[in-house]
Amino acid sequence: MNALAMMQLLATAPLFASRAFLAAFLVALTARFGGAIPFLSDSSAITALQAAPPWFTSDVAVIVLGVLAVLEATAERSVDARRMLTELGPYLKLGAALAINLGLADAQTSAMLQELTVYAPEGVLHAGLDASHALATGAALFTFWLAVMRKRALSFLLDADEEDDLGLQGALVWVEDAFVFGGVAALAVFPALALVVLGMTAAALFALDRWTAHREASRRVPCGSCEVELHPSAPHCPSCNAARDASALGFLGRPKESAAGPRHPQLLLAAKRCPHCATRLGKARLDQVCSACGKEAFASRADVDAYLSAVQRQLPKTLLVCALFGAIPLLGLIPGIIYYRLSLLGGLRRYLRPGASFTTRWLSRFLTIGLLALQWIPVVGAAMLPLLALANYALYRRALVGTADTVFAV
Ligand SMILES: [Zn+2]
Numbered sequence: 001m002n003a004l005a006m007m008q009l010l011a012t013a014p015l016f017a018s019r020a021f022l023a024a025f026l027v028a029l030t031a032r033f034g035g036a037i038p039f040l041s042d043s044s045a046i047t048a049l050q051a052a053p054p055w056f057t058s059d060v061a062v063i064v065l066g067v068l069a070v071l072e073a074t075a076e077r078s079v080d081a082r083r084m085l086t087e088l089g090p091y092l093k094l095g096a097a098l099a100i101n102l103g104l105a106d107a108q109t110s111a112m113l114q115e116l117t118v119y120a121p122e123g124v125l126h127a128g129l130d131a132s133h134a135l136a137t138g139a140a141l142f143t144f145w146l147a148v149m150r151k152r153a154l155s156f157l158l159d160a161d162e163e164d165d166l167g168l169q170g171a172l173v174w175v176e177d178a179f180v181f182g183g184v185a186a187l188a189v190f191p192a193l194a195l196v197v198l199g200m201t202a203a204a205l206f207a208l209d210r211w212t213a214h215r216e217a218s219r220r221v222p223c224g225s226c227e228v229e230l231h232p233s234a235p236h237c238p239s240c241n242a243a244r245d246a247s248a249l250g251f252l253g254r255p256k257e258s259a260a261g262p263r264h265p266q267l268l269l270a271a272k273r274c275p276h277c278a279t280r281l282g283k284a285r286l287d288q289v290c291s292a293c294g295k296e297a298f299a300s301r302a303d304v305d306a307y308l309s310a311v312q313r314q315l316p317k318t319l320l321v322c323a324l325f326g327a328i329p330l331l332g333l334i335p336g337i338i339y340y341r342l343s344l345l346g347g348l349r350r351y352l353r354p355g356a357s358f359t360t361r362w363l364s365r366f367l368t369i370g371l372l373a374l375q376w377i378p379v380v381g382a383a384m385l386p387l388l389a390l391a392n393y394a395l396y397r398r399a400l401v402g403t404a405d406t407v408f409a410v
């Protein structure tokens with residue numbers, strides 16, 4: 001394997017870490033049809049790719065990879081599927097990168113060594129193959145490492161804004177798609193530039209990962225009795241159960257300077273944290289126990305009712321803010337929708353059963369589009385944002401009450 005092919009292999013790692021099947025599909029297409037593009041046919045990058053093993057560029061492989069790439073793109077666009085894909089992702093990507101890298105390494109090395117075997121003894125041939133296998137495996141492990149860091153960065157976003165109320169995750173899906181398309185194209189046309197850009201991407205991902213880890217760790221404080229590190233907003237220690245003075249919980253799970261108020265347990269639940277020890281709750285359901293202290297998030301129907309009334313207290317303020325946003329023609333609409341989704345709906349959506357979550361999300365979309373179609377009616381148009389907030393609130397509240405009825409049925 002020559003130096004260029006080696007660098008290409010390493011440079012594909014960020015692309016595989018991002019979208020394994022889309023990257024594989026595009027690489028297979030380039031390997032198969034790259035030679036037919038007038039300006040590119042002589043490029044060393046295309047020549048290196050043309051040594052790809054026949055199975056990789058066969059009709060079957062290209063079609064299967066294309067179907068998988070479409071499935072992958074579709075799954076990334078659904079909130080629930082994206083959550084699952086984010087968990088499994090690194091292993092899928094390791095597998096895909098291993099299969100493709102080893103295949104490419106084999107084909108390229110044997111093609112190159114075949115010319116040498118006339119002069120070289122058998123031992124050199126094996127040494128060459130071993131070295132390129134090691135490199136291919138190394139590149140696949142690099143892909144895995146990048147995929148794990150990507151997963152952590154995305155989990156951070158997912159934790160901060162689970163239902164993508166800010167729309168950041170949705171936007172990122174398009175950015176990543178464009179990144180993979182651009183990355184494969186750049187590898188074929190400007191390999192050196194692509195190497196620099198892809199290397200910088202890996203470095204940026206690493207820096208982001210360090211930063212979020214540092215940020216999470218710097219927030220923690222030791223327990224007064226047993227010294228275990230805990231969240232400053234924890235009313236009890238998860239380890240020794242000692243009661244403590246919790247600080248209030250701020251925006252996106254940040255602790256505030258002020259002390260926690262009487263509705264602190266409900267506020268923790270609204271941020272998807274254990275009401276007892278402020279540890280993150282892992283599941284999207286009412287019946288779950290905290291992984292740190294073992295207590296139930298909602299022990300009874302009464303807990304759910306207390307939670308529902310705490311969410312309801314947000315209603316007047318949310319309607320008022322929405323009315324103010326609604327006073328700004330057109331431009332107020334998007335921030336208004338983001339605001340009521342974060343302040344009102346987020347707390348209700350977090351604990352819905354998957355089925356209820358899915359149907360409610362679609363009902364909410366139809367409702368929102370239907371109401372927005374009435375925007376042209378003068379008086380209704382001005383009151384549109386509060387109306388949207390109220391209608392969606394009623395919809396999600398009904399869904400959570402339904403979930404509670406199922407979970408705490410006697
Ligand atoms: Zn303790």
Ligand SMILES: [Zn+2]
Nearest residue numbers: 274277290293
């Ligand atoms: Zn707990």
